Amino acid sequence: MPEKWTGELLMIMHNNKIRRAEVAKKLGISRAYTTQILNGLRRPSRMEEKMRAAVDEILAEREKGASSDE
Numbered sequence: 001m002p003e004k005w006t007g008e009l010l011m012i013m014h015n016n017k018i019r020r021a022e023v024a025k026k027l028g029i030s031r032a033y034t035t036q037i038l039n040g041l042r043r044p045s046r047m048e049e050k051m052r053a054a055v056d057e058i059l060a061e062r063e064k065g066a067s068s069d070e
Contacts, residue, residue, distance in 0.1 A: 002040030005048045009055060010038055018058055026054035 013023070024034040027050060036042040037051070 002038065003043075003048075005052075006038045006040060009048075009051055012055060016055075016059060016062075018055060022058055023051060023054050026057060027051070 012018070013020070020034045020038065021031045024031045027034070033042065034051075037044065037047055
């Protein structure tokens with residue numbers, strides 16, 4: 001069963017149209033492994049912190065890109 005944080009993170013990713021492949025690339029892991037983590041099949045240590053940081057970084061990059069387009 002997935003942990004609570006994975007559901008929260010998936011909601012953030014969905015609302016911001018962040019693909020699992022983008023998060024995987026930031027973390028240097030495969031998309032399949034990312035999916036296993038988000039589905040609760042794998043529970044590597046400190047992964048919540050790492051995944052949240054990757055999503056935050058993606059959002060910051062998008063925000064920076066959007067502000068430079070103005």
